[in-house]
Amino acid sequence: MHPRELERKRKILFIAGTTSEAEMFGPIRKQLPGGDILAISVNKNSKKRTEIEKVFQSLNFPCKAMWAPSQGKAYQIIKETQPDIVVVGHDITPGPRLFVECASSLNIPTLLVQDGLWDGKEKECRVGNFWSFIRYWRSIPPAFFSFIKHKDYSWGQRFEILWFELRHGEKGRKLPIYGHGKCTKIAVFSDTVKDLRVSEGIKPERIMVTGNPKFDQIFNCKKVDCKQRVCQRYGIPLTSEIITLLTQPYVGKEGWSINQRERFISVIAEAAMTLPNIELVIKVHPVEAEADYLEIGKKLSRLPLISKSLILPELIVASSVIITVASTAALEAMAAEKPVIIVNLFGAPEPLFYKESGAIYVDREEDILPAIRKALYDPHIREQMREPMERFVYEQAHLQDGQASKRIADLILSMTSSENPLKV
Secondary structure (H helix, E strand, O other), X not given: OOHHHHOOOOEEEEEEOOHHHHHHHHHHHHOOOOOXXXXXXXXXXXXXXXXXXXXXXXOOOOEEEEOOOOHHHHHHHXXXXXOOEEEEOOOOOHHHHHHHHHHHHOOOOEEEEOOOOOOOOOOOEEOOOHHHHHHHXXXXXXXXXXXXXXXXXXXXHHHHHHHHHHHHOOOOOOEEOOOOOOOOEEEEOOHHHHHHHHHOOXXXXXXXXXXXXXXXXXXXXXXXXHHHHHHHHHOXXXXXXXXXXXXXXXXXXXXXXXXXXXXXXXHHHHHHOOOOOEEEEEEOOOOOOHHHHHHHHHOOOOOOEEEOOOOHHHHHHHOOEEEEOOOHHHHHHHHOOOOEEEEOOOOOOOOHHHOOOOOEEEOOHHHHHHHHHHHHHOHHHHHHHHHHHHHHHHHHHOOOOOOHHHXXXXXXXXXXXXXXXXXX
């Protein structure tokens, strides 16, 4: 019998609003075999909600869907499940935030597990500038019209979602940034992240440095022949060098236009595909639409492999080079000892997390192909990148020992109390 099964059976409620959060919770769940586990998929978009549920099902993770979150529904779920703890991957977006608030009101501990990179340049609160405010209000009429025509919802459901957005929606509002919510404790990537949040006013006793399950998966994938797996699965010649381009949801949210996204993808793809014996893979971010990138792909000189369902840790380990603009997956690639190229074509401030990180930084189109050549073929450049990448990975992602999931599971167990106010 697993030693944890000898302990009192904990009831643990996981709340996921994205597929990446669901994937992150999977390895933690495996470290809690004696617990009574339930996951809630929270996303008003029916397609994304279904994708989250599929991830949980693939992980053998009991899951329920919540298509239109509300304070009443969150309270009802918590009252019915009687959890000892609520675990979230985000503490600011409306759905998870409601669960955190409801749990806190009942003295149930809550844990935020850091899901992505936290930008040190952020201020404690984010408020849109004047033009982003104007763009937001201009977007409401077409968005409202599209929503009303949506066939996935009844009229009652449509009004419920609209009422929820008016009361709890995040757009156009002044909100704390990720990590400044009301969770009892926060499990972060590293000491560097902890120091950053402490400097912003979060009490140090609330923050626990654990590393993250994302890096455990990389650690384990490095032990097997992932390239053979990926090549066999997608019909890629084993002799090809795989270059992976990781997308980000920057259109609108980060000020990118649709044309800028197409330009970003096109110039990188065409540069990479001029090289011999290269297979380009475009891994679409979990919150983006794969169809948008397939349309871009049709305009390229040849169609690369484009998908959002690829198993990211395996793909990273199978790749020879990783290219992105800014991504947690780039940090995972560094943990896998893969050369990373950061491409910033539109004049954004240099990403803080990649300063002196060992990544190759490119901000001009004409430098993309030389950068790829260096990362692929120049052993001296790759050796120069190795030491700063190792240092950067430790600073940003803690120990690479494959034990982050266990550390988070141990934290969950330590936070659960035998005196649950909902238990009779």
